[in-house]
Amino acid sequence: xxxxxxxxxxxxxxxxxxxxxxxxxxxxxxxxxxxxxxxxxxxxxxxxxxxxxxxxxxxxxxxxxxxxxxxxxxxxxxxxxxxxxxxxxxxxxxxxxxxxxxxxxxxxxxxxxxxxxxxxxxxxxxxxxxxxxxxxxxxxxxxxxxxxxxxxxxxxxxxxxxxxxxxxxxxxxxxxxxxx
Numbered sequence: 001x002x003x004x005x006x007x008x009x010x011x012x013x014x015x016x017x018x019x020x021x022x023x024x025x026x027x028x029x030x031x032x033x034x035x036x037x038x039x040x041x042x043x044x045x046x047x048x049x050x051x052x053x054x055x056x057x058x059x060x061x062x063x064x065x066x067x068x069x070x071x072x073x074x075x076x077x078x079x080x081x082x083x084x085x086x087x088x089x090x091x092x093x094x095x096x097x098x099x100x101x102x103x104x105x106x107x108x109x110x111x112x113x114x115x116x117x118x119x120x121x122x123x124x125x126x127x128x129x130x131x132x133x134x135x136x137x138x139x140x141x142x143x144x145x146x147x148x149x150x151x152x153x154x155x156x157x158x159x160x161x162x163x164x165x166x167x168x169x170x171x172x173x174x175x176x177x178x179x180x
Contacts, residue, residue, distance in 0.1 A: 002089055004081045010128040014054075015066040015148035016073065017128030018080065022061065028095040029059040029130045031146035042091040050079045057130060057147030064128035064147040109136045111171050120163055124149055131163075134180050139172065142180040 008017040030041060033055050038044030044056045047063070052071025057064040063084075067076055113133060124130055129149030134142040145152075149159065164177035 002084050002087055004084055007077065008128065010064065010148035010152070011154050012066065012128075012148040012150075012152035014069055014151070015064055015128055016077075017148065018063045018065065018084070020061045020063065020084065022089065024061065024063070024089065024092060025059050025095055029057065029132070029146060031055075031057045031130065031132070031150070033150065041093065043087060046083055046087065047080065050076055050083070052076050055147075055150060057128070057150070059125065059130060062125075062128065066148065066151065106136070108171065109133075112136065112141060112167060112175075115167065115170055116163070119166060124159075127152075139174045139176055141167065141175060141177045143177060144180055 003021045004018050005021050006019040008019065010017055024043070030044065032038035032041065032044045032048070035045075035048045038048045038056055043058065043063075047053055047056045047065060052067045052075060053065055054068050055066040057066075063080075065076065065080065067073065116131060116133065121131055124145075124147075127148055129145060129147035129152070131149065132144045132146060134144055136142075143160075143163070144150075145159075152159075160177060160179055164175065167175045167177060
């Protein structure tokens, strides 16, 4: 039976990370920024039915929920824990092949992706978030934050600069990283 083991605060004041006792996904992440986006995913759809939820992100053994600024966590946490206890994990759609980096990608993009997978994503996951590489055109890498990082002020400022500095040091000093 699926259970919430712990709840972690995130740097985003409107998001909480709920740590679960079982894996939901092995490699993939699922990020939904509104009810419409989540309507085709049974877990996200059920979470969005809890009043006050504005985004859902999940991977591995956690779910990050972002609430409306006016909503009260007390009215979200208990219904979420109940939903998780009664949710049938087999309803979660099969994982798709992870998008983004293919065999035809450039060596530079593969190097960037590997570095982000090893050095950046684990740190973001620790704060209830994630990151998706959208594009590399010339020396401009476009990324999208997921989960708690999606609307967190520190992700937009500090984290983006830190990622860019890491990639400039390790991959190419001319890289620019933007959030798209």
